[in-house]
Amino acid sequence: MKILHFISGGDTGGAKTHVLTLLENLKKLNIDVELLCIMEGIFTEEARELGIPVTIIPQTKRYDLSVNRKILDYINTCGCDLVHCHGARANYISLFIMHSVKVPMITTLHSDYKLDFKDNVRKQMFYTPINSYALRRFDHILCVTQAFKNMLVSRGFKSDRIEVIYNGIDFKPELEYLDKERFYDRLHIKYNPNKKYVGIAARLYAVKGVDVFLKAANVLAKRCDNIDFVVLGDGDMWDNCQSYVKDNNLEGRVYMAGQIMNSVVMNSFYKHIDVNTLSSYSESFPYALLEGARMKRATVATAVGGIPEMIESGKSGYLVPSGDYKAMADRFEELCNDDKLRLKMGSDFYNRALNNFSVESMANTHINIYNKIIKEKNKWS
Secondary structure (H helix, E strand, C coil), rough: CEEEECCCCCCCCCHHHHHHHHHHHHCCCCCCEEEEEECCCCCHHHHHHHHCCCEEECCCCCCCCCCCHHHHHHHHHCCCCCCECCCCCHHCCCCHHHHHCCCCCEECCCCCCCCCCCCHHHHHHHHHHHHHHHHCCCEHHHHHHCCHHHHHHHHCHHHHHHHEECCCEEECCCCCCCCCHHHHHCCCCCCCCEEEEEEECCCHHHHHCHHHHHHHHHHHHCCCCCCEEEEECCCCCCCHHHHHHHHHHCCCCCCEEEECCHHHHHHHHHHHHHHEEEEECCCCCCCCHHHHHHHCCEEEEECCCCCCHHECCCCCEEECCCCCCHHHHHHHHHHHHCHHHHHHHHHHHHHHHHHHHHHHHHHHHHHHHHHHHHHHHHHCC
């Protein structure tokens, strides 16, 4: 069985992690996989490093439809049994060619498609309706959370064409990371063993709610001198975040470390922070929390998207209402000042993720669904 995965190639964050993790583990199970992308980038570089074949058919602008024929011809001649799309741009192109594609086409919903262009009004007005229409035309949709399936059904999508497969993470390899002082020095932070560090790794876009995290940090900075905050990420909200830190005299308490692409440094982040967090207004099934779970980090996150399916609040972490920075600050303080509770919650989250969100489970479930869809298509062809 050969599966062609179609994605733009410029992806970062959870979607990139999901696709590369999935393809790497499908290969281990003797599934023939290939990536089809429309641009080069860090994503395609990492795929090649993993031994995943990559084909590039360049599209420089979203409205360049001349690429459609080339992609259609490639799909119909590459010998694949199914095309698995990821992301709005792949969905957009697929809409124009799927009527002529000879094999099943499916897509994974990695986010709420109505929020994909939330930070760009022009793109939201034009591309969101197209993506919504495209999603309804696929043979099947895979969702990374039950919450996303429920959302689609509430919007009129057919339930029997939607499958739920949780993101998975690999617990087996020995991960490489820096020692604690060297890691903080790499971020230009003078490590203080008498302090606890609360960290967030997220793209700095409005939907990620980093403003909520910063407000929580501001609350705690005024009443606790033993807790500092680390922000990893870059994006449209960078200047706003920097201004907030400066305007509230948070320099030396909140560290804006920028985007980190080095896997060893990212492993070190999850290893050496004391509390991991996401403050998003909308989420799928975020790898940023699974990566923290793998390192047994205690976690505080907003109760949005698939996060409540991942974390049992009060046991394997704390959930707070979206936007409630005061509740978030209270949970940060509680965990940072109670070593026993913090370690227990980190361990409980590790065990929950190990038992429910492994890469083996994710890959095998995909194979079962691929087989089912291919058989359905062959039955009616």
